[in-house]
Amino acid sequence: MMVFIRVLFCIVITSIISSCSSGYNQKGQLYESSQSSLPISQATQTRDAALIRLEKAKVKRELAKLREEIEQAEAELKIAQADLNKYEEALRLEILRLESLKAQQNTTGSTSTGPRGGVYHYSKSGKKVYQKRH
Numbered sequence: 068m069m070v071f072i073r074v075l076f077c078i079v080i081t082s083i084i085s086s087c088s089s090g091y092n093q094k095g096q097l098y099e100s101s102q103s104s105l106p107i108s109q110a111t112q113t114r115d116a117a118l119i120r121l122e123k124a125k126v127k128r129e130l131a132k133l134r135e136e137i138e139q140a141e142a143e144l145k146i147a148q149a150d151l152n153k154y155e156e157a158l159r160l161e162i163l164r165l166e167s168l169k170a171q172q173n174t175t176g177s178t179s180t181g182p183r184g185g186v187y188h189y190s191k192s193g194k195k196v197y198q199k200r201h
Contacts, residue, residue, distance in 0.1 A: 177189065178198075181195075181197065185197045185198070185200070186198045
């Protein structure tokens with residue numbers, strides 16, 4: 068059984084080697100797959116290398132363009148963040164101002180002096196309510 072497997076293995080290896088070597092001529096040059104009698108020409112290899120260089124250059128240009136767009140977007144984001152910080156600070160200051168006014172109004176009340184010296188304030192319904200004199 069082992070001998071049979073070894074013989075089969077040798078046959079497979081020999082067929083692989085013969086199929087691989089059929090793509091080369093006596094000088095070791097690789098044949099083209101479409102025409103097995105002609106070696107790959109230097110012009111074809113040069114053309115392929117040039118196409119690869121052109122593709123690489125195209126990818127580099129696109130990458131540079133994307134990097135530029137990213138930098139521009141980051142700059143715009145920084146500006147927007149600065150504007151947002153300004154608006155947040157202005158809003159915070161306005162809230163503090165309103166809270167201060169509300170606290171001041173609650174402590175002093177919104178009282179006024181009438182034409183005959185009476186002190187009054189406005190009720191929730193909007194009517195004048197005079198304080199009693201002592």
